Amino acid sequence: MDRRRGAEPRRELASGPGRALVAVYAIFTLAAGARSGVQLATRFDEAPVAYLLSALAAAIYLLATVALWSSRRAVAYGAIGVELAGVLAIGLFSLLDPAAFPDATVWSGFGSGYGYIPLVLPVLGLLWLRRQPHRTP
Amino acid sequence: MGAGAGGAAVRWLPLEAKGAKGENGMVGWLAGTLMAVSLAVAVWFLLLSRWDKSIQAVHLLAMAIVELGLVGQAVVATVQLAGGHDPAERATFIGYLAASLILLPIGAFLAVGERSKWGTVAAAVTSLAVPVMILRMLELWSPTGA
Numbered sequence: 255m256d257r258r259r260g261a262e263p264r265r266e267l268a269s270g271p272g273r274a275l276v277a278v279y280a281i282f283t284l285a286a287g288a289r290s291g292v293q294l295a296t297r298f299d300e301a302p303v304a305y306l307l308s309a310l311a312a313a314i315y316l317l318a319t320v321a322l323w324s325s326r327r328a329v330a331y332g333a334i335g336v337e338l339a340g341v342l343a344i345g346l347f348s349l350l351d352p353a354a355f356p357d358a359t360v361w362s363g364f365g366s367g368y369g370y371i372p373l374v375l376p377v378l379g380l381l382w383l384r385r386q387p388h389r390t391p
Numbered sequence: 392m393g394a395g396a397g398g399a400a401v402r403w404l405p406l407e408a409k410g411a412k413g414e415n416g417m418v419g420w421l422a423g424t425l426m427a428v429s430l431a432v433a434v435w436f437l438l439l440s441r442w443d444k445s446i447q448a449v450h451l452l453a454m455a456i457v458e459l460g461l462v463g464q465a466v467v468a469t470v471q472l473a474g475g476h477d478p479a480e481r482a483t484f485i486g487y488l489a490a491s492l493i494l495l496p497i498g499a500f501l502a503v504g505e506r507s508k509w510g511t512v513a514a515a516v517t518s519l520a521v522p523v524m525i526l527r528m529l530e531l532w533s534p535t536g537a
Contacts, residue, residue, distance in 0.1 A: 265504075273505040277513035280497050281520045288486035296482050 267325040267386060275382055278375060279319040285368075286312035286360045307344060308359040314340065318379065331383055338376035341365055345373070418467060418532065422525050425460045429521035432457060436515035439508075446502040446511050454514065457521065458495045465492055468528075477534055484531040491524045 268276050290308035298305055314337050321330035345364030347354065365372025432453050439450070465488055478484045498517025502510040 269505060270507065270509050271512075273501055273507075273509045274512040274516060277498060277501050277516040280501075281494065281517060284490040284493060284497075285487075285520075285524070288490045289483065292482040292486045 264325040265323075267322045267327065267330060267383070270386075272322060272382055272386065275379060276319060276322050278371070279315055279322060279379075282360070282368075282372070282375070283312065283315040283319050286315050289360070304354065304359055307340075307361070311337075311340060311360045322379075327383065330379070334376050334379040334383065337372075338380065341372050341376065418464070418471065419529070421460070421464050421467060422529055425457065425464060426522040426525050428460065429457050429518050429525075433515050433518035433521075436511050436518060440511040440515060441508075443508045444511060445506040445508065446499075446514055450511075450514065451499055451503070454495045454499050454518065457518070458492075461491055461495070461521070464525075465489075468532075478532050479534060480531040484528060487524055487528045487531065491521065491528065494518075494520050494524065 266272075286308070290305065290312045293305040293308055314333050318330060318333040318337060320326075321333055341361040341364060344359060344361040348359075348362040360368060360372055364370060435453075436446075436450065439446075468484075468488055472478075472481070472485075494517045498514040501517075502514035504510070505513065
């Protein structure tokens with residue numbers, strides 16, 4: 255309950271360019287979350303696999319946002335790595351077998367429905383994690 | 392098929408849409424203004440960040456004004472939804488409507504905590520997401536088969 259413990263929270267991954275990155279991740283958490291929440295709640299039976307992947311994408315965006323914000327480097331690496339693998343795998347899969355994705359996920363067509371930002375974002379994220387050096391405590 | 396796709400492009404441009412004075416007219420007018428203003432705010436913030444400027448009170452005021460417009464839009468849309476307007480994707484529309492209200496508060500929060508040009512970029516990015524979100528909402532707003 256004691257919120258004032260003297261030490262400032264660590265924000266090195268969310269400062270400088272990282273702050274803009276957090277903003278984009280927060281937006282994608284919102285967009286993907288709103289979309290997949292509705293899909294799961296109202297039409298889950300239509301395409302369970304695509305909608306579960308959609309929900310997974312939303313969860314990963316949320317995890318990446320929180321990890322960047324709270325400067326949990328390992329979690330951020332994990333989330334953004336899975337994000338990159340996911341957008342590549344689902345992008346490829348949705349091109350090879352469009353029938354499997356009747357209602358597009360955020361990552362369908364390598365994120366073409368979102369201006370390919372889902373493809374660029376994890377690359378920027380990983381570059382940022384590599385570039386931002388550890389701060390000695 | 393082809394005619395439907397062509398019509399879809401102009402359906403929500405308030406001045407060109409048929410029946411602009413109907414229930415779509417009000418939302419169209421408000422949505423168009425909000426898109427233009429939030430886009431202008433985003434460009435303004437991007438220019439500020441190029442000039443190495445951080446977010447100040449006047450910029451937060453601009454964001455608050457856009458946010459007020461968004462709240463107004465949400466109220467109008469909610470009234471029309473309650474009044475029987477039935478969008479093709481009702482649930483998704485409501486999801487985006489709720490999301491559209493949270494964008495700018497997030498942007499303002501991030502920008503206030505980072506008094507550098509990158510805080511300004513964060514605010515610009517969230518302002519830029521507003522017209523995109525409104526565009527999606529307009530796509531979802533038209534009733535089934537309209």
